[in-house]
Amino acid sequence: MNISVVIPLLNEQDSLSELHDWIAKVMQSNHFSYEIIFIDDGSTDNSWQIISQLASQNDDVKGIRFFKNFGKSQALHAGFEKAKGDVVITMDADLQDNPDEIPELYNMIKDDGFDLVSGWKKKRYDSVIAKNLPSKLFNWAARKTSGVKLNDFNCGLKAYRLNVVKNIDVNGEMHRYIPVLSKNAGFTKIGEKVVQHQARKYGETKFGMNRFVHGFLDLITIWFLSSFGKRPMHLFGALGFIMFTIGLGFSFYLGIDKLFLNPTGRLITQRPQFYIALSTMIIGTQFFVAGFLGEIILRTKQGKKRYSIKNELNFD
Template structure:
């Protein structure tokens, strides 16, 4: 499908990463098939076992035997994390539209057909689920999540109500232009905004249920990971193609402060005749000047590495969505 065109009959790949969800596999597969029973698109369900230590893999194989035409199973060698498992499913997807959701039965598969239709009707690249009536604990899940959403929105400029909702619908041609590493699945909308317009990212209210089986993989410890990942995300959004500006600004700040301190101490020594050797300010000025030089040098090195990366990989500092008119240049041979 050419990017930027509406597709009347998509093909949909639903990607679900699972980790120690043995009791949820069978009802999950049943719910997905019930939700997709009346759609007129080809679709498949890709279940990714992220190195579970329980019987999740066995349950997935049984689901494959029951639904061989629609179910595909990927079993990872070990536990790589939700982001890696999601990327494995995305790599295996063949649909022109990719839907992702959690395997804990808290997301509602019946929301998927409606979201796919809206993605196509409004010509969006990403539609994010919004759990507006969330069925989680107030202090351990809701409040930290709301604070994280506000923080991420303010830092990245992509303001969404629910970054943490795994139920998302993607246009495959756009999603394939990014790669997910670490624990960056929670920042997928922000990554998408680096290659498409934020106006092509929408939100949709979706259902949410309390967890019945299994144990939640989330907790307060994830708050610190979010903060660290957010710093990385901020760097990549603002300075991926110009890292020298990031380190250069810091270097100029420290370097200028150090030079000003040393200049003042020089004036004190030469014109006032006062001793400066035993002043802590002298050590601070020298330290700030050296730190400034180090950051400036780091900026130059990162600029060189960025240029090498773009040239070696053939990457371009832009993404073309479509080109109009779609025809050969005047006078160009058609090869006949």
């Protein structure tokens, strides 16, 4: 199979039939063998009924339905697990991603040898304040912390070699940073393609301030995991050593001062340096414990799905 198109969605009943017809037309005109995997992330409208109808009419359409809304990252993870195409294309279901871009994305993976190609919506139709400025800030911060030089990390239209999606773990809200996850997994040939962005035709945007905040928290998380995910003791142990050393230094100072320099002065417990020493030594010990716990968890953790599937369509 040439291409798997993975489409996570939430309440996009109005766009699904049009999107399916558009993708099918592109695939047939380019003689691609394909599958379209719709992942219904807990929609409360008629999205699943439309997916079921499409699947009954076209065996190349497959559907996954979650019991509830688990998030876009979990939907992508479920789609990646089922994908079988040599090249995996992801796109949003709101018709803002253009299926006509698929052939060139496919060629960049198959012919140019990229592991991942990310779309770049250079000209956008979103609100400048609501989405454009936050996206620019996200992209700048992601470039600085990850070293991956992309202009648009958050573009839903991406192409992957199959072994890339099988070897990355997308969870939380990490779908924004899949190129970083891919780089951390050893897939370093990452390209970018300017793609056409289309104004939203149906429904309302799912972007809000909570996603803005969550995105930055996830960026901090992915920085930590990239730098210390396999060696948490290196971070927490270093911080613990610094804090404990500071506390120990103050303790020695207080002891020497009380025994030899000023034996008749104030009690040690009446001096602020005592509480600084006590606090820093306790914090340093806690950092050490956190490092040990991190190492233990890392060595004993087992994979566990972060979503539950209610229905599946057309999967063997």
